[in-house]
Amino acid sequence: MVAGISDYLKKIWALSIKDMRLYYFKGPTIVMGVVMPMFLWLAFMIGSSPSIGSAVAMLLSISSFFAASSITPVILPWETRQKTLEMILARPITIELVLIGTCLASMLYGVFVSLVIIAIGIFLGVCAANIPVLIASILLSSICYSFMGLLFSAIPSDVPADAVLLSSVVRMPLIFISGVFVPINRLPILMRPLSYVSPLTYYADIINDLYIGRSTFSLGIDFLVLLLFTIILGIFTIETNRRTIIKRL
Amino acid sequence: MVEAIGLYKSFGSVEAVRGVSFSVSRGEIFGLLGPNGAGKTTTIRMITGLLRPDRGRAFIMGIDVHRDPIEARSHIGVVPEVSNPYVDLSVWDNLVLIGKLYCIPKETIIERGKSLLEELGLYDRRSSKAKTLSKGMRRRLLLAMALISDPEILFLDEPTSGLDVFSARKIRSMITGLRRNGKTIVLTTHNIDEAGMLCDRVAIINKGKIIAEGTPDDLRIRYGKYIEIKVLFDNSIDSSVLNEFRDHYNVTCDERWVTIICEKNELDEVLDKIMNIKHRLDLRIKDLHIESQSFEDIFVRIVRGE
Ligand SMILES: Nc1ncnc2c1ncn2[C@@H]1O[C@H](COP(=O)(O)OP(=O)(O)O)[C@@H](O)[C@H]1O
Ligand SMILES: [Mg+2]
Numbered sequence: 001m002v003a004g005i006s007d008y009l010k011k012i013w014a015l016s017i018k019d020m021r022l023y024y025f026k027g028p029t030i031v032m033g034v035v036m037p038m039f040l041w042l043a044f045m046i047g048s049s050p051s052i053g054s055a056v057a058m059l060l061s062i063s064s065f066f067a068a069s070s071i072t073p074v075i076l077p078w079e080t081r082q083k084t085l086e087m088i089l090a091r092p093i094t095i096e097l098v099l100i101g102t103c104l105a106s107m108l109y110g111v112f113v114s115l116v117i118i119a120i121g122i123f124l125g126v127c128a129a130n131i132p133v134l135i136a137s138i139l140l141s142s143i144c145y146s147f148m149g150l151l152f153s154a155i156p157s158d159v160p161a162d163a164v165l166l167s168s169v170v171r172m173p174l175i176f177i178s179g180v181f182v183p184i185n186r187l188p189i190l191m192r193p194l195s196y197v198s199p200l201t202y203y204a205d206i207i208n209d210l211y212i213g214r215s216t217f218s219l220g221i222d223f224l225v226l227l228l229f230t231i232i233l234g235i236f237t238i239e240t241n242r243r244t245i246i247k248r249l
Numbered sequence: 250m251v252e253a254i255g256l257y258k259s260f261g262s263v264e265a266v267r268g269v270s271f272s273v274s275r276g277e278i279f280g281l282l283g284p285n286g287a288g289k290t291t292t293i294r295m296i297t298g299l300l301r302p303d304r305g306r307a308f309i310m311g312i313d314v315h316r317d318p319i320e321a322r323s324h325i326g327v328v329p330e331v332s333n334p335y336v337d338l339s340v341w342d343n344l345v346l347i348g349k350l351y352c353i354p355k356e357t358i359i360e361r362g363k364s365l366l367e368e369l370g371l372y373d374r375r376s377s378k379a380k381t382l383s384k385g386m387r388r389r390l391l392l393a394m395a396l397i398s399d400p401e402i403l404f405l406d407e408p409t410s411g412l413d414v415f416s417a418r419k420i421r422s423m424i425t426g427l428r429r430n431g432k433t434i435v436l437t438t439h440n441i442d443e444a445g446m447l448c449d450r451v452a453i454i455n456k457g458k459i460i461a462e463g464t465p466d467d468l469r470i471r472y473g474k475y476i477e478i479k480v481l482f483d484n485s486i487d488s489s490v491l492n493e494f495r496d497h498y499n500v501t502c503d504e505r506w507v508t509i510i511c512e513k514n515e516l517d518e519v520l521d522k523i524m525n526i527k528h529r530l531d532l533r534i535k536d537l538h539i540e541s542q543s544f545e546d547i548f549v550r551i552v553r554g555e
Contacts, residue, residue, distance in 0.1 A: 007352050014349035022337050083333040087391065090297055090327035090404075091350040092319045249299065 011093050015101030016108075023071050023078075024109060028164050033070030034113060036168075037062040044181050056121040057211035061180045061204040063117050068110025068142040069171060072149030073163035075102045076241070080158040080248040089249075095242050103146040110142035121211075128210035133219065137210075140226050141203035147233040148199060154240040156247040180204045184216050199229040250275050250402055250433045256295050256305035258288075265291040267457035268305070273435055273450075275401075278428050280448035281437040288457040289437035290330050293406050296435070297327050309402060323351060326395030330406035330437075334390050336380035340371055343379055343390060344397050351398040358397065365393040368426075370419060385416025392420060396427075403427065405436040409443060421447060453551055461551050468551075469541075476516065478509045480523055481536035490526060494519075505535075 023029050041059045050058070079085040088098065118134070121127060128134040152167040176182070177191055178200035187195060195201050202222040209215035209222075217225075251273040258266045266288040273279040281289045294300040296307040298318040307314040309321040334343040341362065348358035366372040369389040379387060388408070395403060408424070409417040424434060424447055438444050444451050445465040452462040461468060485504045494500045498519065499510040511519050516539070527534060 010352055011350055014346060018335065018338070018346050021342075022335060082336060083331050084335055086294075086299065086329040087327075087332035087334070087394075088350075089299055090322065090329060091347060092323040093350055094319060246300065249294065 012097055012101045015098055016104040019102055019105035029070050032164055033067040037066040052124050053126045054212045056126050057207045058180055060117045061207045062175055064110050064114040065145055065200050067113035068107055068145035069149035071106035071109050072102055072146050073152035073167040074160045076153040077158050077160040077163050086249050095245050099238050099241055106146035107142040111138055114138045134210055137206040144199050144226055144230040147237050150237040154244050156244045174198045174200050178204050202226045250310055251435055252308040253296055254306045257303045258291050264457055269459055271452050275433055276431045277449045278434045278447055280444040280451040281454050282444040282451050283454035284439055287454045290406055293404055297404055324400055325402045326400035327404045328391045328395045334379040339376050339378055340390055341375040344394055347394045348397045361397055365396055369393050385412045402433045407437055475510055476513055477540050479538040480507045481505055483533040483535050
């Protein structure tokens with residue numbers, strides 16, 4: 001039993017390392033996961049003059065979000081196109097292990113990018129009020145957003161650009177309704193319900209709390225809702241991908 | 250070692266596989282031979298647990314493939330029909346990745362990987378990215394990847410199709426070498442000669458059904474009792490002269506060439522008749538061929554349902 005679990009973990013890790021080596025430095029990943037949120041942030045910075053603390057908080061929120069959700073959408077279309085999917089699935093692994101490996105790689109991408117931004121913040125003299133809470137929120141939200149990205153690969157297309165486009169179309173508006181740039185209580189009243197169903201809202205709320213002491217919900221609520229999102233998205237995306245992956249053969 | 254029981258699979262209205270059953274015993278090379286679209290790939294995918302059959306079951310070493318795919322697949326190596334190694338990883342890293350998915354100790358991977366690459370003529374290219382390899386080299390790498398776990402059973406879907414002569418020969422000799430080491434191999438091919446050359450037993454599959462099964466020699470004896478006699482006369486002959494053959498044999502006449510297909514035990518009789526015509530019309534025989542029908546002709550006839 002224990003040997004069984006450690007074998008699973010080894011296999012997931014091997015798959016995940018493969019994904020990291022193959023996808024971390026691919027053009028679309030860097031553009032959609034790192035460059036794009038940076039530009040969005042810069043565009044907002046030019047129009048306003050927030051404190052360094054809130055500038056770092058904004059960059060951290062959107063970067064974790066984009067980075068963690070930028071790898072999961074492209075891997076399956078890419079592997080379908082490269083004709084490696086059937087080759088890898090014929091090994092003693094399951095579709096679930098492949099998907100979890102993918103999510104792990106994507107999630108760690110989010111974590112790495114977040115750590116870089118935290119380091120930049122420290123360099124500029126701003127730091128989160130509570131480091132363990134910061135780390136926990138980055139880990140949990142990165143898992144959540146990597147599952148969210150996986151949602152876009154449930155469409156059995158073999159054109160990675162399709163998944164990239166679709167995921168961007170969905171992720172972009174979320175930035176504006178999740179209290180990253182504009183606090184939720186200053187959003188038009190009609191848009192507020194939307195912000196409550198965005199998983200980014202709760203992570204951004206934690207980050208704002210930790211960096212500038214402004215929050216809409218308590219930390220407990222934030223973590224609880226993020227956890228719920230993670231569980232629901234996790235089950236839902238793995239199940240839908242499990243069904244459609246066969247159509248990719 | 251491998252058992253397929255009544256496998257069915259349809260895709261929408263296409264019935265790809267309609268009740269395929271066979272079993273393969275230890276150390277045997279079993280060939281699924283059939284034209285394109287016959288259902289070979291679908292069958293292999295069901296047996297290796299990639300596709301769930303609509304009906305029927307598949308076992309590998311007694312393990313139900315769809316109950317316990319991980320355990321079943323840990324005993325097999327697979328080279329799918331259309332597949333690639335990871336082109337952005339090196340030859341060596343591709344091998345190591347696969348080795349890790351079987352949880353093989355590092356030293357074993359290194360040792361086996363080295364000897365496999367040497368045997369398949371890829372050792373010099375071990376640090377090259379797979380994208381720099383030719384199609385034949387990639388297929389050889391895929392074979393090495395399928396063998397890194399030293400599996401008891403190997404599944405090869407069209408292992409040599411579309412390859413250069415050198416790679417095809419290398420893969421075939423690897424296959425015969427593996428048989429000597431007691432491996433069980435299930436391969437598919439649409440190349441009749443390949444099946445005749447490599448396989449201990451062949452099942453001919455067409456339109457999703459197995460329509461004949463046996464050793465290549467069995468099939469040759471069962472379906473290959475016909476021979477073909479070709480005679481070249483010095484003058485063209487009128488085809489009405491051949492009427493006396495028509496009742497019994499398949500005869501065609503093309504100017505001076507006459508071709509007669511008959512059963513082996515009729516050879517003597519047919520040759521007599523040919524000599525008769527020769528004397529009657531005062532012809533001379535310039536050339537004569539007598540051939541058993543090739544495996545290919547047999548295959549074509551079985552598939553046509555003759
Ligand atoms: N994933 C699929 N979706 C729809 N039809 C399929 C699929 N796979 C195979 N088929 C159909 O099933 C039939 C058998 O295909 P296949 O097993 O690939 O044959 P073979 O390998 O003998 O050439 C073909 O008519 C093919 O078009
Ligand atoms: Mg095929």
